[in-house]
Amino acid sequence: MDELKKLKQAWDNSFQEPPKDFDNQSLRDILSRRPSDPVVKLRKSLYLEIGIILLVLPFLVIVMFWLPDPYFILNTLALIVLFVSALAWYWYNLREITLLWRSGQGNLRQSIESTLTLLRFFRKTYFYLNIVLFPLGVYFGYIIGFGLGSGGERITSLLFLENLSIALNILIYVAAGIVIFLGFLLILKLYVRKLYDVHIRKLESIYQELTKNEE
Amino acid sequence: MKVNAEENDFIGTIELHRGIIFKVCKMYCPQEEDCNDLYQDIVAQLWKAWEGFRGDAKISTWIYRIALNTAISGFRKQKRNPLKNSVDAIEVNVAQEDERAKKEDIELLHMAIRMLSDVEKAMIMLYLDDVSYEEIASIMGITQNNVRVKMLRIREKLRKIMANH
Numbered sequence A: 001m002d003e004l005k006k007l008k009q010a011w012d013n014s015f016q017e018p019p020k021d022f023d024n025q026s027l028r029d030i031l032s033r034r035p036s037d038p039v040v041k042l043r044k045s046l047y048l049e050i051g052i053i054l055l056v057l058p059f060l061v062i063v064m065f066w067l068p069d070p071y072f073i074l075n076t077l078a079l080i081v082l083f084v085s086a087l088a089w090y091w092y093n094l095r096e097i098t099l100l101w102r103s104g105q106g107n108l109r110q111s112i113e114s115t116l117t118l119l120r121f122f123r124k125t126y127f128y129l130n131i132v133l134f135p136l137g138v139y140f141g142y143i144i145g146f147g148l149g150s151g152g153e154r155i156t157s158l159l160f161l162e163n164l165s166i167a168l169n170i171l172i173y174v175a176a177g178i179v180i181f182l183g184f185l186l187i188l189k190l191y192v193r194k195l196y197d198v199h200i201r202k203l204e205s206i207y208q209e210l211t212k213n214e215e
Numbered sequence B: 001m002k003v004n005a006e007e008n009d010f011i012g013t014i015e016l017h018r019g020i021i022f023k024v025c026k027m028y029c030p031q032e033e034d035c036n037d038l039y040q041d042i043v044a045q046l047w048k049a050w051e052g053f054r055g056d057a058k059i060s061t062w063i064y065r066i067a068l069n070t071a072i073s074g075f076r077k078q079k080r081n082p083l084k085n086s087v088d089a090i091e092v093n094v095a096q097e098d099e100r101a102k103k104e105d106i107e108l109l110h111m112a113i114r115m116l117s118d119v120e121k122a123m124i125m126l127y128l129d130d131v132s133y134e135e136i137a138s139i140m141g142i143t144q145n146n147v148r149v150k151m152l153r154i155r156e157k158l159r160k161i162m163a164n165h
Helices: A004-015 A023-032 A040-067 A070-103 A108-146 A151-158 A164-211 B001-018 B018-028 B032-050 B057-073 B098-115 B117-129 B133-140 B142-163
Strands: none
Touching: A004 B098, A004 B117, A023 B001, A023 B117, A040 A070, A040 B098, A040 B133, A070 A108, A070 A164, A108 A164, A108 B057, A108 B133, A151 B018, A164 B057, A164 B117, B001 B032, B018 B032, B018 B098, B018 B117, B032 B057, B057 B117, B098 B142, B117 B133, B117 B142, B133 B142
């Protein structure tokens, strides 16, 4: 009991004086700034990437009307539909998840649960959005490289191994595409791990410790 | 005018209980820079939640709850590695030479608390601030029984850490 008393006394003595820099003015300064919570912070990083991609879309649309090539129009339309659907899915989920996160700010357990849901959502979104954006990026490069010729010339120019059959050429392209995609996937996974997994794992372990011995 | 009155009301309340925020910041961020960031995050979260505070809980419990939620589950980057074992990083408010022993006790206690896990840190802080088991359970979101079990272990762990130093 004496030991506890000593601990409490030491604790009380540690914070006797009002801390410097924690004054009235610093409080007013904080209130005058825009509030920032995890949702705001996470949104910012995603918005930046989506913003850059959105700049590409009008360019694609302009080129589509500039070069009325059926192959090109079809490919571009498919990519735009894919990207816009991904964005719509993202907006809808973000709205839902933000509401869930803000309603879950009760006790520590609820706070961890909702922050974990939020982080997992952002991890998933970031991952799949990049998977969707990958073909868009490749296609953008394709336009720059080959988009100015007619459909026939473009196909011929792509046959870099002219002495091989078209089927074999396609096979080589598909294999190269798979290798590039797998490489991209690996880098993306590592990046996502660095971005979100550290926080997720830390929170999961805190949650596990907190709920240990709970019925 | 209403906003200003509300802001003044909020600032007045926070000033009265700023010790709680200060303790949480110091225990979770030993580095000055991180500590200031956490302080700002906590105040911003408190301000956001202020409108919804109906007074059904004690104001200190409410502040503790939001401060700990922000410190533990907040999405923050630490600018530097925390000095878990460094006594040098601990600021104490006991200045007099003749109170050296008291200062050493404080330093030892702070160092020992910093060596605990995030959950243990939160619970021992609440305990040392005489928050009841019922309130601790409500802040942490666990049963009172679990609070009792955990507190026994934490006190034992704290005692061992302090005995070894």
